[in-house]
Amino acid sequence: MRYQGRSLYIMLPHFDKIPDTHKIAVLRANALGDFIFILPALDALRAAYPDAEIVLLGKAWHAAFLAKRPSPVNRVVVVPRYGGVGDDTEIEEEPLEIERFFRYMQREHFDLAFQLHGGGQHSNDFIMRLGARMTLGLRTPDAVPLSRWIPYAYFQQEVVRYLEVVALAGATPTTLEPRLRLTQEDQAEAERVVPERDKPLVALHPGATDPRRRWPPERFAAVGDALAAAGAHVVVTGTQSERAIVEKVVDTMHAKGLNLAQRLSLGGLAGLFARSRVLVSNDTGPLHLASAVGTPTVGIYWCFNLINSGPLTRLHHHPFVSWQLTCPICGINYIQEKCDHQISLVDTIATDEVIAASMNLFTNYASFS
Secondary structure: OOEEEOHHHOEEEOOOOOOOOOEEEEEOOOOHHHHHHOHHHHHHHHHHOOOOEEEEEEOHHHHHHHOOOOOOOOEEEEOOOEOOEOOOOOOOOOHHHHHHHHHHHHHHOOOEEEEOOOOOOOHHHHHHOOOOOEEEEEEOOOOOOOOEEEEOOOOOOHHHHHHHHHHHHOOOOOOOOOOOOOOHHHHHHHHHHOOOOOOOEEEEEOOOOOHHHOOOHHHHHHHHHHHHHOOOEEEEEEOHHHHHHHHHHHHHOOOOEEEEEOOOOHHHHHHHHHOEEEEEEEOOHHHHHHHHOOOOEEEEEEHHHHHHHOOOOOOOEEEEEEOOOEOOOOOOEOOOOOOOOOOOOOOOOOHHHHHHHHHHHHHOHHHHO
16 A cells, blocks of 8 residues: 555545445444544545445434535435444344345445444444445454455544545545534524524533543633623533533523523534634534534543544634543553543643633634634
8 A cells, every 4th residue: 555645735545536436335323523523534535426425324313413404425324223333332233123224225236335433343344234345444453354444543533534544445635624514494593592692602511421521510610700701692502411510500600601401403503603702612522513613612622532533723723631641539540441430530621721712712703703
């Protein structure tokens, strides 16, 4: 395999485009942030194969989110429960449903099938069962090989990781930072829930699926108070499972903050973020969604996650990183092993530094918007 400089000055594997490619499957059946990371790879595929149909094998939320949204994806097929692909390996599978799914997929006659789902221990088997003419993706040593593959290494920037995979089919980058198109429905929903006001809008997102990635709610409240004092209308977003965290932030603030827990769809959330001068958030899906619609962000990251999912540029995005490598409870070193303690690893990040970065983006928004 030889390498050469490609567009946008990234060194990627050089392969020619695959002739007679009319239908492409892309497996990425997981969460919001994971989908945002593959957008540049999808853009590259669309540019390389402008007339091909791109089918995302994803989850029900992908189908709803992309139904009326301009994107490189032509349609979404929802994958069934399949251990290790989109769900925990302990889930109970339904063999008849899985068999029906793969019979249906084989009748699609995919020319290319991309595994953009991780190391491939489970997902490479899944991809092979689609019956595509060529399979491409990532591989750990315990995964079956595909027609073309690159080794999976944990520490790699996610956007670049998937650009490297689609380059195996001759797709070169057209974008590096993920970009997501808004719809009129997104904007209308955001306007219904949070009508335009004289004060500029800022958003806080204090939740995250993993408790170890959560900055304390009282720190978010302090940031919200500082931005409110500077003239901002502060909203606090979250899912149903994050409702208690959102309420803690709003109740701790001295200024008025608007509780938006579970009040917006993903599209409405994108519309809201697009109107915001800045989002302050833990490293979680909404942070990456905001970045993809052009919102300046202040992100709270644990060091491993910053390497893989941190923003590529710094004019609009100020990431803060915690270098806490040992468990505060049992003292194990996370480089060598894991533990089950669900305690924040990012609470060492200083509040005053986050406030300063948030204020910088808030006050300078007009100069780079």
